Amino acid sequence: MQKITREQLIEKAAALLAGGTVTAVLGWSKGEFDYDVTPAVFHTAEELNKDFVWNDFCGANFSKYLVAKAAKEEGKVLVFLKPCDTYSFNQLLTEHRFDREKVYAVGIPCEGMADIAKIKEICGEGISSIDCGEKIAVTTIYEDEPVMIDAKDVLAERCVNCKSKKHVAYDELMGEEGTVIDSARFDEVAKIEAMTPDERFAFWQNELSRCIRCNACRDACPACTCEKCVFDNPNSGVENKAPANSFEEKMFHIIRAFHVAGRCTDCGECSRVCPQNIPLHLLNRKFIKDMNEFYGEYQAGEEVGTRAPLVNYTTGDIEPGEVFDRRDTDA
Amino acid sequence: MRKCSLDSVNSVFAEIAKAAALYIPADRTDGSAVYTKWEEGVVWSKALNTVRSPKDFFFPQMENLMEFRTSGKNIEIVDTRSEAEDFVVFGVRACDVKSFEILDRVFLTDPVDSYYATKREHGAIISMACTRPSETCFCKTFGIDPAEPAGDISCWKTETELFFQSNTEKGAALLAKLEGVTEECTEEAVDAQKEKINAVMAKLPLADVTTEGFGGGKTKDYFNDPAWDELSEACLGCGTCTFVCPTCQCYDIKDFNTGKGVIRYRCWDSCMYSEFTRMAHGNNRLTQKERFRQRFMHKLVYYPENNDGLFSCVGCGRCLAKCPISMNIVKVMKKIGGENK
Numbered sequence: 313m314q315k316i317t318r319e320q321l322i323e324k325a326a327a328l329l330a331g332g333t334v335t336a337v338l339g340w341s342k343g344e345f346d347y348d349v350t351p352a353v354f355h356t357a358e359e360l361n362k363d364f365v366w367n368d369f370c371g372a373n374f375s376k377y378l379v380a381k382a383a384k385e386e387g388k389v390l391v392f393l394k395p396c397d398t399y400s401f402n403q404l405l406t407e408h409r410f411d412r413e414k415v416y417a418v419g420i421p422c423e424g425m426a427d428i429a430k431i432k433e434i435c436g437e438g439i440s441s442i443d444c445g446e447k448i449a450v451t452t453i454y455e456d457e458p459v460m461i462d463a464k465d466v467l468a469e470r471c472v473n474c475k476s477k478k479h480v481a482y483d484e485l486m487g488e489e490g491t492v493i494d495s496a497r498f499d500e501v502a503k504i505e506a507m508t509p510d511e512r513f514a515f516w517q518n519e520l521s522r523c524i525r526c527n528a529c530r531d532a533c534p535a536c537t538c539e540k541c542v543f544d545n546p547n548s549g550v551e552n553k554a555p556a557n558s559f560e561e562k563m564f565h566i567i568r569a570f571h572v573a574g575r576c577t578d579c580g581e582c583s584r585v586c587p588q589n590i591p592l593h594l595l596n597r598k599f600i601k602d603m604n605e606f607y608g609e610y611q612a613g614e615e616v617g618t619r620a621p622l623v624n625y626t627t628g629d630i631e632p633g634e635v636f637d638r639r640d641t642d643a
Numbered sequence: 644m645r646k647c648s649l650d651s652v653n654s655v656f657a658e659i660a661k662a663a664a665l666y667i668p669a670d671r672t673d674g675s676a677v678y679t680k681w682e683e684g685v686v687w688s689k690a691l692n693t694v695r696s697p698k699d700f701f702f703p704q705m706e707n708l709m710e711f712r713t714s715g716k717n718i719e720i721v722d723t724r725s726e727a728e729d730f731v732v733f734g735v736r737a738c739d740v741k742s743f744e745i746l747d748r749v750f751l752t753d754p755v756d757s758y759y760a761t762k763r764e765h766g767a768i769i770s771m772a773c774t775r776p777s778e779t780c781f782c783k784t785f786g787i788d789p790a791e792p793a794g795d796i797s798c799w800k801t802e803t804e805l806f807f808q809s810n811t812e813k814g815a816a817l818l819a820k821l822e823g824v825t826e827e828c829t830e831e832a833v834d835a836q837k838e839k840i841n842a843v844m845a846k847l848p849l850a851d852v853t854t855e856g857f858g859g860g861k862t863k864d865y866f867n868d869p870a871w872d873e874l875s876e877a878c879l880g881c882g883t884c885t886f887v888c889p890t891c892q893c894y895d896i897k898d899f900n901t902g903k904g905v906i907r908y909r910c911w912d913s914c915m916y917s918e919f920t921r922m923a924h925g926n927n928r929l930t931q932k933e934r935f936r937q938r939f940m941h942k943l944v945y946y947p948e949n950n951d952g953l954f955s956c957v958g959c960g961r962c963l964a965k966c967p968i969s970m971n972i973v974k975v976m977k978k979i980g981g982e983n984k
Contacts, residue, residue, distance in 0.1 A: 343974070344963075344973055348971075351876075352873070352877060437691055452778075526886045526913075527916075528881035531881040545918075553895055553916070555705070588673070
């Protein structure tokens, strides 16, 4: 259950609209069910009261939407940012992808978001309502009584391994500020590193062979903001709409991971949106883990204007040979 | 009508597999179901449906159409089609069976698409009535009865048994081969099962979604509806909805330079993509709103206009479950249709 309420957020948004601080609100809009929340732009208190929602299913990271919405709206856009979203926010500012003056950011606390797939593992299909109270109460058309679920049992993977409850950017903060968490997010990477090369190849072969090249990972990724992706450009020579073979499908994801290395904040949107449940975030985490080990701890988006290790030469940098030798000791 | 016990379903699979390659929904390592070639040890999934639709069997995501080989000044044109084998797809839901009719109207009308036609001729469909539909299901909206799935053979599953009814010559021939592993039975248990399904269907949250107001001749009513702005506002422009859709049938044809010639192939395309149907002057749909509108107008207006009122959606619910921003055809129908009814 979230500590801050829908009503508090609507009150805040309505006040900022009424006072003229902002002219639009980027928020979550209710769906057909209680979990299919859609990002939306609200312009009036009436619209907010009618459709705005804030619950355990508001996982979408709004930072990337600011690239288009801040440019489109005449006035300022109010954006609600969960702690992890603020890292993407800063990273996009570092890359000059939106006008900071056009945005009013309100940091909101987050207790972690629920994964509907995990809920369905417990209660099955046919959900008629979900009530996010102290426990998550799920009613289906097949049972009279709701199933009561502990929110921590159905947390999205990225929330289980939440890296920070602290907001690194905002104009205004609602609720209490949290702290950076010493999470176990690299444990899964370490497990893959511990595999033999053949096992590791088989692992990724199995995962990536499911890819249907819908590009949802890229399109949701706050680090992927190229106006024309090389894979969409017929003149690039590498444009492809379908994975022609298993080599191509792997290359797409590996190249994308390289491309966002040092810029990926580990927000986890790639894995959240993948229709084929490919754990894409693990590729990015591998790069983050390696960079931490090679160049010292670095968190993309922690501050605006920092240079990622890969584009910031220092004389203390690891020699390529050392990286090569390292493969004999571990990964 | 014939039946077998669920305990002996593997012997039915084995019998079918003797006659043709058999594909059944089986669980993958990530927990979702995918059509998998049956062999001893492959277990029939309990999932309601597969993430990828069975359209893949007839219209694969990527297929080679022909090859050009060059040597000196000569070009050899190679027909890359190979002799097709018979195959059977087991466990296809009523919604997905209906999708084949929608695809047929595209690929089997003149000029007939021989690649698709061959696969259709060689494929047999064993459908499966639904027992526990999801909240995302709305096949009834399109006149589909999940208790009466079409296909060459229809199946119904109860707690303990599996029932078979053939609907076509192809189905009858296949069912005849299963005589040793099935037994003749009455229809009572199946009738009871159908009643159960109908009772569940009435309780589904999307039971009231209607096509009323949509169909051919409605282009002018909806094309300039201001609601498209709001509906498409958050669309990422990814291809998830189109690629999991059992009725989306757009493709691109491209040439791949092998160094010694060219392989001409086709692959699924998505109207959500910025490079879709590019013309000499560029793209005819410059904004995501226009691309988004195209997808839904095609399913709800243009396709029925050209196909005797048949809508090109079957209510399978895949896009509802998979869209990264949870925008989908139900929300579009309720918003656009609701306003204009």
